[in-house]
Every structure is written in C-alpha cells, then in structure tokens.
Amino acid sequence: MRIExxxxxxxxxxxKTVNTNHSHMAxxxxxxxLTVCWGTSVxxxxxxxxxxxxxxxxxxxxxxxxxxxxxxxxxLSQEMAAxxxxxxxxxxxxWLARMEAFYERRGRVMPPNNRKxxxxxxxxxxxxxxxxxxxxxxxxxxxxxFIFTPGVPRExxxxxxxxxxxxxxxxxxxxxxxxxxxxxxxxxxxxxxDHMLGGVESLAPAGTxxxxxxxxxxxxxxxxxxxxxxxxxLERLLAPVEAEVRSRLGTHVVAEDDDTLEGVVxxxxxxxxxxxxxxEMLTSGAIAARFLPGKDAVDxxxxxxxxxxxxxxxxxxxxxxxxxxxxxxxASAIACALRRQVGTTHALATLVAVxxxxxxxxxxxxxxxxISDAGGTVTREARLLGGREWVRLGAVELAIDCLRRRLxxxxxxxxxxxxxx
Amino acid sequence: MRIExxxxxxxxxxxKTVNTNHSHMAxxxxxxxLTVCWGTSVxxxxxxxxxxxxxxxxxxxxxxxxxxxxxxxxxLSQEMAAxxxxxxxxxxxxWLARMEAFYERRGRVMPPNNRKxxxxxxxxxxxxxxxxxxxxxxxxxxxxxFIFTPGVPRExxxxxxxxxxxxxxxxxxxxxxxxxxxxxxxxxxxxxxDHMLGGVESLAPAGTxxxxxxxxxxxxxxxxxxxxxxxxxLERLLAPVEAEVRSRLGTHVVAEDDDTLEGVVxxxxxxxxxxxxxxEMLTSGAIAARFLPGKDAVDxxxxxxxxxxxxxxxxxxxxxxxxxxxxxxxASAIACALRRQVGTTHALATLVAVxxxxxxxxxxxxxxxxISDAGGTVTREARLLGGREWVRLGAVELAIDCLRRRLxxxxxxxxxxxxxx
Numbered sequence: 116m117r118i119e120x121x122x123x124x125x126x127x128x129x130x131k132t133v134n135t136n137h138s139h140m141a142x143x144x145x146x147x148x149l150t151v152c153w154g155t156s157v158x159x160x161x162x163x164x165x166x167x168x169x170x171x172x173x174x175x176x177x178x179x180x181x182x183x184x185x186x187x188x189x190x191l192s193q194e195m196a197a198x199x200x201x202x203x204x205x206x207x208x209x210w211l212a213r214m215e216a217f218y219e220r221r222g223r224v225m226p227p228n229n230r231k232x233x234x235x236x237x238x239x240x241x242x243x244x245x246x247x248x249x250x251x252x253x254x255x256x257x258x259x260x261f262i263f264t265p266g267v268p269r270e271x272x273x274x275x276x277x278x279x280x281x282x283x284x285x286x287x288x289x290x291x292x293x294x295x296x297x298x299x300x301x302x303x304x305x306x307x308x309d310h311m312l313g314g315v316e317s318l319a320p321a322g323t324x325x326x327x328x329x330x331x332x333x334x335x336x337x338x339x340x341x342x343x344x345x346x347x348x349l350e351r352l353l354a355p356v357e358a359e360v361r362s363r364l365g366t367h368v369v370a371e372d373d374d375t376l377e378g379v380v381x382x383x384x385x386x387x388x389x390x391x392x393x394x395e396m397l398t399s400g401a402i403a404a405r406f407l408p409g410k411d412a413v414d415x416x417x418x419x420x421x422x423x424x425x426x427x428x429x430x431x432x433x434x435x436x437x438x439x440x441x442x443x444x445x446a447s448a449i450a451c452a453l454r455r456q457v458g459t460t461h462a463l464a465t466l467v468a469v470x471x472x473x474x475x476x477x478x479x480x481x482x483x484x485x486i487s488d489a490g491g492t493v494t495r496e497a498r499l500l501g502g503r504e505w506v507r508l509g510a511v512e513l514a515i516d517c518l519r520r521r522l523x524x525x526x527x528x529x530x531x532x533x534x535x536x
Numbered sequence: 537m538r539i540e541x542x543x544x545x546x547x548x549x550x551x552k553t554v555n556t557n558h559s560h561m562a563x564x565x566x567x568x569x570l571t572v573c574w575g576t577s578v579x580x581x582x583x584x585x586x587x588x589x590x591x592x593x594x595x596x597x598x599x600x601x602x603x604x605x606x607x608x609x610x611x612l613s614q615e616m617a618a619x620x621x622x623x624x625x626x627x628x629x630x631w632l633a634r635m636e637a638f639y640e641r642r643g644r645v646m647p648p649n650n651r652k653x654x655x656x657x658x659x660x661x662x663x664x665x666x667x668x669x670x671x672x673x674x675x676x677x678x679x680x681x682f683i684f685t686p687g688v689p690r691e692x693x694x695x696x697x698x699x700x701x702x703x704x705x706x707x708x709x710x711x712x713x714x715x716x717x718x719x720x721x722x723x724x725x726x727x728x729x730d731h732m733l734g735g736v737e738s739l740a741p742a743g744t745x746x747x748x749x750x751x752x753x754x755x756x757x758x759x760x761x762x763x764x765x766x767x768x769x770l771e772r773l774l775a776p777v778e779a780e781v782r783s784r785l786g787t788h789v790v791a792e793d794d795d796t797l798e799g800v801v802x803x804x805x806x807x808x809x810x811x812x813x814x815x816e817m818l819t820s821g822a823i824a825a826r827f828l829p830g831k832d833a834v835d836x837x838x839x840x841x842x843x844x845x846x847x848x849x850x851x852x853x854x855x856x857x858x859x860x861x862x863x864x865x866x867a868s869a870i871a872c873a874l875r876r877q878v879g880t881t882h883a884l885a886t887l888v889a890v891x892x893x894x895x896x897x898x899x900x901x902x903x904x905x906x907i908s909d910a911g912g913t914v915t916r917e918a919r920l921l922g923g924r925e926w927v928r929l930g931a932v933e934l935a936i937d938c939l940r941r942r943l944x945x946x947x948x949x950x951x952x953x954x955x956x957x
Binding site: 122127128129130131132133134135137138139140141142143144145151152153154155156157158163166170174329395399400401402403404406407414416417418419420421422423424427428430431456457507 | 543548549550551552553554555556558559560561562563564566572573574575576577578579584587591595750816818819820821822823824825827828835837838839840841842843844845848849851852877878928
C-alpha cells in the first residue's frame with residue numbers, strides 16, 4: 116500500500132515551521148508496518164492544492180492530508196476536497212453543536228468564522244477530533260482514499276492513533292491491534308545493540324514483531340513494533356521477545372516506554388526515602404536540571420552546586436581543602452562533603468576536564484564521578500571523545516546512570532561504547 | 537520565479553530524520569525575497585526520483601535537490617540527474633584529487649566508494665563544497681535549472697549561502713548582495729513588535745529592505761533582509777532602518793546578530809573584571825547552564841547553587857536565617873549572602889513559585905529576582921502565566937535580562953508582555 120503524506124500551509128512550505136508533522140506521521144506508519152512513498156508540501160493556495168490532490172490521487176493508494184482545516188480564509192482543505200471530489204460542502208450539524216458546546220464550556224461565544232469548520236464535502240465520512248475544533252474527514256478523490264487531519268500537532272497525533280492508523284491498517288489488510296514497546300539504554304551504540312539483539316524477532320511468528328532503533332545520543336531507543344489480531348494475541352506475541360531484549364541489553368537498559376533515566380533514579384531514591392544533592396563542574400547545572408519536578412513527580416533532589424572552577428566547587432560543597440586536580444579522590448571528597456553539608460542521603464559529584472585546544476570532533480575529555488551514600492563512596496572515571504558538547508552530554512548521562520546503578524545494586528564501572536581507553 | 541525544494545532520502549521520507557533542511561532552505565530563500573512554491577520528499581529509489589525530477593521540471597522555474605550525493609549505493613542523485621538530462625556520468629578529476637587530499641590530511645586513505653562522489657553528469661557545472669566530500673552541481677533537466685546540494689546540514693547551509701542563493705538571485709534578476717540583520721529582544725511579543733516597527737521599511741527605497749519576525753519564546757528575533765547591487769549600497773540602505781529598529785525596540789534588544797543574551801552579559805561582566813554567582817529555585821541550573829563556556833569565551837560565572845527548597849537554597853547560599861517565603865526580601869538576602877560566600881562581584885538569585893494544581897495553559901507562577909553587587913541590591917518581581925514550562929523558561933530569561941539591565945545601567949523593572957498584573 117503506497118501512502119502519500121501531503122502537508123499544506125504557508126508556514127510549512129516557507130520553512131517558518133519545521134515539518135515535524137510529516138516525520139511523526141511517517142514514523143508512526145512505519146512502526147505499524149505501513150510505508151510512506153511520497154511527501155508533498157504546498158502552500159495555502161487553490162491551484163497548488165488542486166494539482167497536489169490530483170497528483171497524489173494518481174500516485175498513491177492512500178493519501179493523508181495535514182492542515183488547512185482551521186477557521187480562517189486561508190484554510191482551504193474542505194473547499195478543495197469538495198471541488199476535487201466533485202461534490203458540495205454541507206453543514207455537519209452535530210459537529211457545529213459540539214463546537215458551540217466546546218466554546219460554551221469555556222464561557223465564550225463561538226466566533227462566526229468557526230462555522231466553516233463544520234462544512235464538509237457531502238460524500239465525506241466525519242472523523243472525530245476530541246480535543247479541538249478541526250474535525251477530520253475521509254473521502255475518495257479519483258478513486259483514491261484521502262484522510263484529512265488537523266495541523267495542530269497534538270490533535271493530529273491523537274487522530275493518527277485513534278482513527279487514521281486503524282483505518283489504513285484495516286484497508287491494507289494488516290492486523291489491527293498494534294503496540295510499540297520501547298527500551299531506553301545508555302552505553303551501547305546502535306550497531307552493537309543490533310548485533311546483541313540478532314534473531315530476537317524470530318521468537319515470534321514471522322512478520323508480527325519488528326525490531327528497530329533510534330539513536331538520541333547519549334541514549335539509544337530500541338523499539339519492538341507488534342501487530343496482531345487482538346490485544347490478547349499481541350501480549351502473547353510480545354512477551355517472549357520483550358523478555359529476551361530486556362535480558363540481552365541487561366544492565367544498560369535505563370528505562371522503558373515513557374519512563375526516563377532521571378525518573379527511574381528519582382523513583383529509586385523515593386522508594387527508600389532517600390534524597391540527593393549534586394555537584395557539577397563544567398556540566399553547569401545540566402544534571403540538576405534533569406531532576407526538574409513534574410506535576411505529581413517525586414522530587415528527591417534537594418540542592419546542587421555548580422562551578423567550572425574546582426576550588427570554587429569544592430568550597431561550595433563545603434570542602435575545606437581545595438583538591439589539586441579533578442580526579443577520583445576530588446570527586447569522592449566533594450561528594451562526601453556535599454552530602455554532609457546539605458544533609459541528604461546521597462550526593463553525586465561530576466567533574467569534567469575537557470582537553471585544551473579548538474573544539475573539534477577529536478577533542479576529548481575526562482569525566483570523574485563520585486557518589487557518596489550511607490554505604491560509602493564509589494567513583495567512576497571515563498575518557499570520552501567527540502568534541503566539547505558531546506563530552507558534556509555524555510558526562511551528564513554517565514553521572515545519572517552511575518547513580519542509577521548504585522541505587523539498583525549494579526556495577527558502576529561497566530565499560531560503555533562511547534568510552535576510549 | 538517558482539522554486540521547488542526536492543529532498544531525497546529514506547531517512548527524511550520515513551520520518552526518522554526531521555526535515556530541517558527544507559525549512560532552512562525555504563526560510564533563507566524567503567529572506568532574500570525568493571519564493572518556494574512546492575516541496576517534495578522522496579526515498580532513495582530510482583522510480584520515485586525519476587518521477588520527482590520530471591514533475592519538478594514541469595512545475596518549477598528552478599529546483600533545488602537536497603541529498604543523495606554520498607558514497608553509498610543508495611545515493612542516487614548523480615546517476616538519476618544524468619539519466620534525466622540524457623547524458624553520461626564523467627569523472628571530475630579535480631574533485632577526486634581534492635577528496636584524496638582531504639583524506640590524506642587526516643592521515644587516511646580514501647575508501648574506493650568515495651570515487652563515486654566525483655562522477656558528475658557530463659553537462660553539469662561543478663559546485664564547490666569546501667567542508668565535505670559531496671560536491672554540488674547544477675544542470676538543466678527538460679529546460680529547467682536544477683541545483684544539487686549535499687544532505688549534511690552544515691555543508692548544505694554553506695553551499696546555500698555561497699552558491700545557491702547568489703545563482704538563484706542572479707537568475708531571477710534580483711539584486712545580488714544580500715544581508716540579514718538580526719535583533720534579539722526579550723519582553724515584547726510579535727504583534728507588539730510589529731506595531732512598534734510600523735513603517736520602518738519605508739526608510740529605504742521600496743523593495744530593498746524587508747522586515748520579518750521569528751518568535752522563539754521567550755525571545756523574539758526581528759530580521760531585516762536587505763538586497764542591493766553592491767555591499768556598499770547595502771550598507772547605505774540598511775543603516776537608517778537598522779538605527780530606527782534599534783531605537784524603537786530600545787532597551788528590549790538583548791543582543792544582535794550572532795550574539796546572545798548570555799554572551800552580552802558575560803562580556804559586560806568581563807569588561808569590568810566582574811564575576812558572577814547564581815542561586816536558582818525551580819529553574820534547577822538552567823540559568824547557570826546558559827553560561828557554559830565556549831572555546832575562547834569569557835567565563836565570569838564562578839559558582840551556582842540550585843535547590844527547589846527555599847530553606848536548602850538559602851543555606852547553600854550561606855544565609856543563616858531561613859526566609860519565610862520566596863519574596864523580594866528573600867531574593868535579596870540570598871543574593872547578598874551568596875555574593876559574600878563565593879566572593880564574586882555580582883550575585884543573581886532567582887526564586888520561582890509555580891501555582892498549585894494540574895499543569896495547564898492557565899497555570900501561573902511568581903518570579904522573584906534579586907541582584908547584589910557593589911552598588912547595592914535590586915529586586916524584580918513578575919507574575920507569568922502559561923503553564924509550568926513556560927513560566928520556567930520565562931523566569932530564566934527574565935533573570936538574565938535583569939542582570940543585563942543592571943550591568944548596562946538600564947531600569948530592571950520595565951514591564952514585559954508576558955507579565956500579568
């Protein structure tokens with residue numbers, strides 16, 4: 116099934132807005148086993164839309180149109196869809212009533228412009244938008260199914276999951292229950308992970324579970340896309356593959372699905388009533404910033420000190436003697452002093468010394484981490500390469516991961532792929 | 537002149553990579569007065585490229601193709617360009633020699649695959665890539681000029697500025713010297729800035745200077761695009777408009793061109809041999825992280841303390857008495873204590889209290905800033921709305937901007953548009 120994604124709007128075409136809608140839609144379609152064969156972006160003008168609809172209808176087996184469903188005069192999707200299908204626009208009374216109620220709940224009167232959003236081509240099938248005023252719709256143009264979706268990313272994303280993907284899967288003859296299981300790991304590169312996980316897909320019947328990777332340095336995301344006839348079958352297919360991936364990636368898995376490394380660390384600390392203080396040299400607060408509290412999130416981070424000067428950092432951590440160099444004994448002493456000064460159960464000190472010279476891909480840095488807790492002190496030292504920012508990002512992740520390992524009772528000194536010895 | 541941007545590559549089409557190349561190219565073309573009329577993305581397959589080249593040639597007056605110039609078998613741009621133009625591929629000996637020298641300088645032997653990158657359609661005009669192995673080229677397909685550019689963003693960006701834009705401007709009959717003057721401001725929204733700057737373009741002859749905005753909350757970027765026959769004329773046209781924009785935006789301008797707010801603050805501090813310490817509540821190191829040192833950058837930031845607990849923060853700043861609430865007197869006392877403790881000339885304390893309740897667009901927060909220096913203490917209080925993250929981002933910017941104002945001798949309490957009173 117050849118799918119085309121057609122994004123409309125001057126903001127996208129002119130580059131004022133980066134087209135993350137295309138990438139989200141294409142990625143999600145790929146994850147459920149559907150293939151995007153063509154991408155088009157055109158502005159808000161009738162001639163371009165006419166031509167784009169005609170070409171897409173001729174080329175693709177299904178077309179997803181994004182944008183142009185708003186209330187203003189430059190939103191032309193309904194009008195041009197009706198023209199292309201050779202039908203009239205008719206008022207969708209239910210949607211008009213829903214929009215009016217939507218405004219009423221917010222104590223406002225619906226502006227007259229919005230009425231336009233309830234005008235749909237007469238042959239269109241209505242598609243619900245539970246979180247906005249731009250409903251979607253589906254209709255055939257020159258015999259090809261078109262699905263129209265709103266340009267607001269969160270509305271588009273929800274409609275993709277609930278309406279677009281199930282429709283396309285059912286039309287394509289694919290199975291209809293889908294899931295994406297995700298593992299977030301730190302310390303292994305994509306090629307090694309690929310090697311480590313060779314053959315895991317074969318633990319499920321061919322074509323039901325698909326393995327994929329997405330590298331977001333310093334983390335790697337490993338994904339299992341599963342398709343089945345039902346949720347129950349899906350669980351059954353996924354279980355052995357999921358367990359095998361978890362076991363092979365082992366201690367490198369820092370979180371799963373919507374969890375994050377820092378979330379896992381916070382939860383481990385909170386479980387035992389523990390609290391955290393951080394000291395950072397060169398990462399300048401980037402470690403502390405990872406522990407920003409969410410709405411209901413646990414919040415064990417009590418205080419942090421940051422300085423790019425080792426002496427200043429040591430002083431801020433309450434250490435009387437100034438260390439000579441940013442080595443393991445300095446990291447250990449700073450963590451101990453900070454833990455005592457702030458009165459937390461745990462303290463994490465991260466010292467980074469980047470090599471001298473111009474920033475370049477070969478530039479390296481030495482990262483030294485010290486963790487102090489009731490059980491004593493552990494340290495970890497690593498040499499990272501890849502330029503200033505790369506070293507800094509790696510140091511942040513390595514530090515938080517060391518703390519995760521310490522809290523989980525895992526070795527803190529397992530070698531990582533980004534490390535040069 | 538109707539320009540089409542044609543991005544090639546499975547990574548872009550499948551959504552694995554977000555297509556920032558399209559947005560960059562389109563934005564830059566718009567800024568010099570050229571218009572992008574169509575955007576296409578296709579994967580690395582011959583049939584799609586063939587069809588995309590044919591359609592673009594029929595539709596556009598000029599086509600920029602991006603990607604597919606690499607050394608691997610899925611890089612098809614040269615091959616398909618030659619096929620579409622009905623010519624052979626020939627070896628560009630100069631480029632081959634340049635590539636070999638490029639590898640040699642790095643102490644490596646060029647892999648044989650890379651030879652492919654020196655094969656160009658026989659009618660193509662070579663376009664230099666001074667920073668990579670994928671050279672560009674230009675040729676006509678069905679009478680329409682096509683320019684092929686590398687997919688690596690930094691190589692594409694440089695080629696756009698140095699080669700693509702001048703060629704397109706000259707072909708379009710536009711004037712050829714162009715410049716983009718940029719002002720970064722904090723505290724004014726796009727619509728107010730638009731209003732404040734009404735008519736400035738008319739200080740230059742019609743069509744030579746174009747005003748535009750790009751909002752990156754909390755900052756706003758105001759851009760003046762200038763086109764002229766020569767650099768000298770360009771200076772002459774720009775000068776009065778630039779001066780007028782600077783004057784009307786006034787104290788809200790935090791930096792110009794490639795400068796940043798934090799860079800300006802660091803330079804102001806360094807000018808007078810001053811140093812800085814920061815205390816942050818809720819922004820969790822995000823203020824300190826803005827002062828990350830670059831390669832040759834001045835680095836006046838000495839130390840920072842962060843905590844989400846007011847008592848802990850006060851203690852870390854060396855304040856004996858714990859403040860009762862995060863108000864102006866607390867901010868002032870923390871800044872004074874911190875300055876004394878760390879021994880810097882300046883201290884900046886930023887306290888944020890976000891309202892209780894679920895995170896939502898109406899959620900507000902109170903930001904209190906205290907600055908201590910040899911001249912005494914100043915404070916600033918502001919109420920921001922827009923949800924947790926919005927308040928936090930606004931607080932970071934407001935704090936650094938207050939310090940800029942203090943250092944520059946400007947009032948620190950000028951009302952900003954994001955503020956509700």
